[in-house]
Amino acid sequence: MAQGYEVWGLVRGQANPRVRRVRELLGEVHLVRGDLLDQGSLISAVERVQPDEVYNLAAISYVPMSWQQAELTGEVTGLGVLRVLEAIRVCSGISASRSPGHAQIRFYQASSSEMFGKVRESPQTEQTPFHPRSPYGVAKAYGHHLTQNYRESYGMFAVSGILFNHESPRRGAEFVTRKVSLGVAKIKLGFERQLRLGNLGASRDWGFAGDYVRAMHLMLGMDQPSDYIVGTGVTHSVGDLVDLAFGVAGLDWRDHVVTDAAFIRPAEVDRLCANPAKAAEDRVRGAGHDDGRGRPGAVVGVRRARGGLVRLRRVVARARVPIT
Numbered sequence: 001m002a003q004g005y006e007v008w009g010l011v012r013g014q015a016n017p018r019v020r021r022v023r024e025l026l027g028e029v030h031l032v033r034g035d036l037l038d039q040g041s042l043i044s045a046v047e048r049v050q051p052d053e054v055y056n057l058a059a060i061s062y063v064p065m066s067w068q069q070a071e072l073t074g075e076v077t078g079l080g081v082l083r084v085l086e087a088i089r090v091c092s093g094i095s096a097s098r099s100p101g102h103a104q105i106r107f108y109q110a111s112s113s114e115m116f117g118k119v120r121e122s123p124q125t126e127q128t129p130f131h132p133r134s135p136y137g138v139a140k141a142y143g144h145h146l147t148q149n150y151r152e153s154y155g156m157f158a159v160s161g162i163l164f165n166h167e168s169p170r171r172g173a174e175f176v177t178r179k180v181s182l183g184v185a186k187i188k189l190g191f192e193r194q195l196r197l198g199n200l201g202a203s204r205d206w207g208f209a210g211d212y213v214r215a216m217h218l219m220l221g222m223d224q225p226s227d228y229i230v231g232t233g234v235t236h237s238v239g240d241l242v243d244l245a246f247g248v249a250g251l252d253w254r255d256h257v258v259t260d261a262a263f264i265r266p267a268e269v270d271r272l273c274a275n276p277a278k279a280a281e282d283r284v285r286g287a288g289h290d291d292g293r294g295r296p297g298a299v300v301g302v303r304r305a306r307g308g309l310v311r312l313r314r315v316v317a318r319a320r321v322p323i324t
């Protein structure tokens with residue numbers, strides 16, 4: 001919005017209690033109704049907003065949930081991508097015989113390092129084959145390939161950003177970074193004695209969400225559509241994170257952390273590490289840190305200036321993504 005964008009967020013459900021929180025946090029964001037499970041509602045949303053860019057960040061994004069609700073994960077995280085792409089295609093009048101014109105809607109798909117799963121090589125590049133380890137990773141791989149397919153089939157400006165873990169103070173408390181930081185605070189303040197965690201041996205390439213949102217925006221501003229890895233190239237274990245967080249509070253994690261089988265996943269992604277060389281080479285990268293207040297929604301659309309004015313519309317669709 002600071003860049004002159006008009007931002008639209010997609011909200012679903014009747015009397016959705018999260019809408020009030022979005023309004024409190026992001027009062028200038030316009031809201032439009034729609035659901036990734038409902039093709040017609042997405043067509044209506046795109047028709048109403050007339051976005052220049054659409055960013056699909058919507059997903060059931062908590063990986064353990066994807067084993068509990070595998071079908072729903074496939075519907076939202078996988079087929080939801082198809083429905084957004086179809087809404088754009090239909091509203092733009094694109095068909096096998098009619099390519100998009102010059103002022104086409106640009107589409108960003110939030111793909112995930114979880115697609116690499118049981119990694120074939122390290123660090124991972126845009127060429128590394130996928131071996132997803134969860135229904136979430138499988139659904140994301142579908143969305144990634146579909147985005148490429150719509151680009152190749154219809155000439156759409158559709159790009160897939162393969163983002164490694166990205167964190168901020170707004171991250172949900174169920175994800176390990178916030179679970180650890182909040183857990184340490186509660187123990188330090190005497191509210192809790194223990195922190196129950198799963199696999200401390202897993203390693204992730206953690207980056208800052210604010211930077212990665214800038215990278216998404218830059219991707220849609222490229223001359224040609226292309227897919228990019230976004231990550232730091234530095235990996236740490238969950239154990240390292242725990243050790244550091246307790247250390248900052250002057251505590252020894254061994255006195256408080258308990259391994260709980262409930263948080264061990266049926267199949268784990270052991271170690272992820274990005275090779276973001278292509279993004280760096282093409283200058284697709286976030287430009288420094290922000291204050292952490294900017295919260296990505298689920299679908300973002302950008303509209304370029306016409307008649308000298310920069311006007312940006314951004315559709316933020318949330319499908320079962322907790323707003324905290």
Ligand code: F7E
Pocket residue numbers: 060061062063111112113114163164165166174175176177179196197198199200202203204238263265268269
């Ligand atoms: O787990 C381990 C866990 O839930 C990180 C999502 O945004 O990033 C995120 O997926 C690691 C895993 O994130 C606990 O087993 C240990 O190895 O914070 P997480 P994630 O699964 O890596 C990717 C890129 C996405 O696309 C996803 O949408 O930490 N771990 N003990 C634990 N994880 C959790 N949540 N809770 C624990 O107690």
